[in-house]
Amino acid sequence: MADQKQSALAGHLRENGMLLALVAIVVLFSILVAAQGKPMFLQAPNITNIFLQNGHVIILALGMLLIIVAGHIDLSVGSVAAFTGAVAAYLTVDLELPISVVIPLTLIVGGLIGAAQGYWVAYWRIPSFIVTLAGMLVFRGATLWLLGGQNIGPFPKAFQAMSSGFIPDLTGLDKPHGLTLIVTAIAIAVVIWIGLRARARDAEFGITPEPTGLFWGRTVIIAAAMAFVGWQLASFRGLPNVLIVLAVLTILYAFFTENTVQGRRIYAVGGNEKAAKLSGIRTERLIFFCFVNMGMLAALAGMMVTARLNSATPKAGTGFELDAIAAVFIGGAAMAGGSGTIVGVVIGALIMGVMNMGMSILGVGIDYQQMIKGLVLLAAVIFDVYNKNK
Amino acid sequence: MTTLLDMREISMVFPGVKALDRVSLSVEAGEIHAICGENGAGKSTLMKVLSGVYPHGSFEGEITYDGAPLRNRRIHDSEEKGIIIIHQELALIPLLSIAENLFMGNEVATNGVISWPLAMQKTGELLRRVGLNEPPSAVVGKLGVGKQQLIEIAKALSKNVRLLILDEPTAALQEADADRLLDLMLELKAQGVTQIIISHKLNEISRVADRITVIRDGAAVSTLTKEEISEDRIIRDMVGRDMAHRYPERTPNPGEMLFEVEGWSCMHPEQAGRQMIKGVSLNVRKGEIVGIAGLMGTGRTELAMSIFGRSYGKGHAGSVRMNGQPVDVSTVSKAIASGISYVTEDRKALGLILDEPILRNISLANLAGIASRSILNKRREAQVAESYRKQLAIRTPGVQQKVVNLSGGNQQKVVLSKWLFTEPQLLILDEPTRGIDVGAKFEIYTIMKELAEAGRGILMISSEMPELLGMCDRIYVMNEGRIVGELARGEASQEKIMALIVKDVGRAA
Numbered sequence: 001m002a003d004q005k006q007s008a009l010a011g012h013l014r015e016n017g018m019l020l021a022l023v024a025i026v027v028l029f030s031i032l033v034a035a036q037g038k039p040m041f042l043q044a045p046n047i048t049n050i051f052l053q054n055g056h057v058i059i060l061a062l063g064m065l066l067i068i069v070a071g072h073i074d075l076s077v078g079s080v081a082a083f084t085g086a087v088a089a090y091l092t093v094d095l096e097l098p099i100s101v102v103i104p105l106t107l108i109v110g111g112l113i114g115a116a117q118g119y120w121v122a123y124w125r126i127p128s129f130i131v132t133l134a135g136m137l138v139f140r141g142a143t144l145w146l147l148g149g150q151n152i153g154p155f156p157k158a159f160q161a162m163s164s165g166f167i168p169d170l171t172g173l174d175k176p177h178g179l180t181l182i183v184t185a186i187a188i189a190v191v192i193w194i195g196l197r198a199r200a201r202d203a204e205f206g207i208t209p210e211p212t213g214l215f216w217g218r219t220v221i222i223a224a225a226m227a228f229v230g231w232q233l234a235s236f237r238g239l240p241n242v243l244i245v246l247a248v249l250t251i252l253y254a255f256f257t258e259n260t261v262q263g264r265r266i267y268a269v270g271g272n273e274k275a276a277k278l279s280g281i282r283t284e285r286l287i288f289f290c291f292v293n294m295g296m297l298a299a300l301a302g303m304m305v306t307a308r309l310n311s312a313t314p315k316a317g318t319g320f321e322l323d324a325i326a327a328v329f330i331g332g333a334a335m336a337g338g339s340g341t342i343v344g345v346v347i348g349a350l351i352m353g354v355m356n357m358g359m360s361i362l363g364v365g366i367d368y369q370q371m372i373k374g375l376v377l378l379a380a381v382i383f384d385v386y387n388k389n390k
Numbered sequence: 391m392t393t394l395l396d397m398r399e400i401s402m403v404f405p406g407v408k409a410l411d412r413v414s415l416s417v418e419a420g421e422i423h424a425i426c427g428e429n430g431a432g433k434s435t436l437m438k439v440l441s442g443v444y445p446h447g448s449f450e451g452e453i454t455y456d457g458a459p460l461r462n463r464r465i466h467d468s469e470e471k472g473i474i475i476i477h478q479e480l481a482l483i484p485l486l487s488i489a490e491n492l493f494m495g496n497e498v499a500t501n502g503v504i505s506w507p508l509a510m511q512k513t514g515e516l517l518r519r520v521g522l523n524e525p526p527s528a529v530v531g532k533l534g535v536g537k538q539q540l541i542e543i544a545k546a547l548s549k550n551v552r553l554l555i556l557d558e559p560t561a562a563l564q565e566a567d568a569d570r571l572l573d574l575m576l577e578l579k580a581q582g583v584t585q586i587i588i589s590h591k592l593n594e595i596s597r598v599a600d601r602i603t604v605i606r607d608g609a610a611v612s613t614l615t616k617e618e619i620s621e622d623r624i625i626r627d628m629v630g631r632d633m634a635h636r637y638p639e640r641t642p643n644p645g646e647m648l649f650e651v652e653g654w655s656c657m658h659p660e661q662a663g664r665q666m667i668k669g670v671s672l673n674v675r676k677g678e679i680v681g682i683a684g685l686m687g688t689g690r691t692e693l694a695m696s697i698f699g700r701s702y703g704k705g706h707a708g709s710v711r712m713n714g715q716p717v718d719v720s721t722v723s724k725a726i727a728s729g730i731s732y733v734t735e736d737r738k739a740l741g742l743i744l745d746e747p748i749l750r751n752i753s754l755a756n757l758a759g760i761a762s763r764s765i766l767n768k769r770r771e772a773q774v775a776e777s778y779r780k781q782l783a784i785r786t787p788g789v790q791q792k793v794v795n796l797s798g799g800n801q802q803k804v805v806l807s808k809w810l811f812t813e814p815q816l817l818i819l820d821e822p823t824r825g826i827d828v829g830a831k832f833e834i835y836t837i838m839k840e841l842a843e844a845g846r847g848i849l850m851i852s853s854e855m856p857e858l859l860g861m862c863d864r865i866y867v868m869n870e871g872r873i874v875g876e877l878a879r880g881e882a883s884q885e886k887i888m889a890l891i892v893k894d895v896g897r898a899a
Contacts, residue, residue, distance in 0.1 A: 261764045265757070275739075279722070280699070363393055
């Protein structure tokens, strides 16, 4: 019994630890920013910007989690995002196609790129590190080729709205933004409901539940944070479109990984591919799927970044793959595959995003920023390994 | 005789568990001392205390070695005194040569520069001592497990071993190799090397050991001398109760024809033109337990895996029928759908996802059984796991435990649960009791018996002949990828099985 209690607590510790780290980092920056006499850190434009500027990292990290859980890696996502962004720009600006055509077409291009790489990884068993390293070079080159070394832009308003738009206020309240408040309230209710349901299920399965105080303490903090963010956003311009996209994708992927047959099988493939195969799982097809999915998400991220910058540039997407991979590992996934959660990854990406923004506001140089981010990644993984060995 | 090693009242407590409870062990110079006990009884912990994996101070009690107190701070300290342990999982590097492996960490070098001619020469001498006829430059990974074991012993000899500890040395060996190893142990004994052997195989123990200490639940139960050693006595001490019968009583009651294989052949997956399975035909009736005997490497596992969704080999030929109807077994999922399950011999590498909890392992081969429209019902998953936990008596605090924390016998029950959940009509059990202790073996046999009584067919591959003779209604004997004989329950004996194999070997030669 002692063992079980320990492992249950360790599991909670990990998730709570991540959340605590995020909260601590936000508080830290709030204090540091205030100490410099600058405007409040957690004001509406900053909150909005955290999502606008890091949306692509979260989207890439969702796909990257599946790849890493399956026991692989994708180094090409930055180049693929740049290339698909360029494709979207070419279709929109040069061919003047409407976005209702451009978006699906670009997603298909991304999916095909993922398929092309996944084919070699899954069916030929070429190490994904090598295949996607090649892809990284190929699609960076392809981006240069397609753009002819120049930027393409600007975009029509409809395309830009993808990344910089806000949801309309259907309530007509406008200040504060009524619909934003309603959505926030519903989201808070849903979070509490899901938490309670999971607790009830744990109890039914005979899993030692986390202490009641811990559960409610955490839930209240989350609800308060959501209410605060919702209020801030409502008093500014409302919910950004990006946040809606991120929320929907996060819920979708969390459900897929936790509650579906195919999602479960991806963990099995990463946990022990041979055992999975002998259990009747078509491992090749699943790995192939993970790469197709990654390609499509890279295309989505590519379009969002292109829309935000309002131009497709040859240098776009540089280093995205590392941000996404870092977010996944900060979020608690194992390098060897077989473990990691969507919620963890999103928190991981937010930690990186808050740090980027906080350090920029504080005027920390890019040199120090990189060093600090690197150390945070290392610390997160050391924390994991330490806990596992304890 | 003088006492070489004296461990007195060793106690060791892990969080929540008392792993060793005042165990005393005394080993005479020049003897072979066997330690046996069920899995988890504390044998390995005791050896780790001795070799310094657990340093002095982390346990209670005193160790006297060669007349002086032994206080290891690390493994290196005990090795310096000539105490060498050979673990069950061999610690050789497969891509390096024998010579490189032998002197790993102990290189024949001056000022950091290795003298290869000298190393090769020394390797040659050591290999002669263990009776291994391979060039020192041979790559270790290409040798069989039996030979690798000999290399480990040679490595111990190179370190001037005085007390050699062998942890289940024959677990992965076929009988001929195991025999050779036991002979070598006796030879080393004649040369004055004191040895401790940990083993489950009681016949081996009675062959080589001078004395035997039985450990149960972290305490030493008894130390028997050669004259007192008998299998029944050892088993009684190990499990703490009399085990009148090592196999459950069952009355064979074969029903209708269930599973028929005809003319099954397949080729080696890499070596073109090498036929591994050569026209095998066999059948299993409902409620029947059928065994496949044979030496290791005769293609039994290959046969089973090639039938089970072509998981082994290529160029498959032959037909499979279930209940008289031809079935498609070309993929694992089709084989499962036809009512066939294959329980692997290598549960850690091929059967389980060690870092996942019990319930996820049990549902893995039949996720559809806990899902509706591809969406998992986790409540149902927990119920399924819970019911198998009760049914097969899996000893665990809960089904949320990771399987890596379970003992071998309980892990095997999890694998069995996984396959039972696919509701198979035919179970192919490949070495179902490998590496599990006597008590758990009996439980596995009982499960097999109950499955047969419920009308399922069981095809059992085993290298332990007593087990085949004790459990099976019929035994096929396999050699070199072919069935060379079939023996009914009444007529089968170890001698007859060996005779069939030997006769076949003679014919092939």
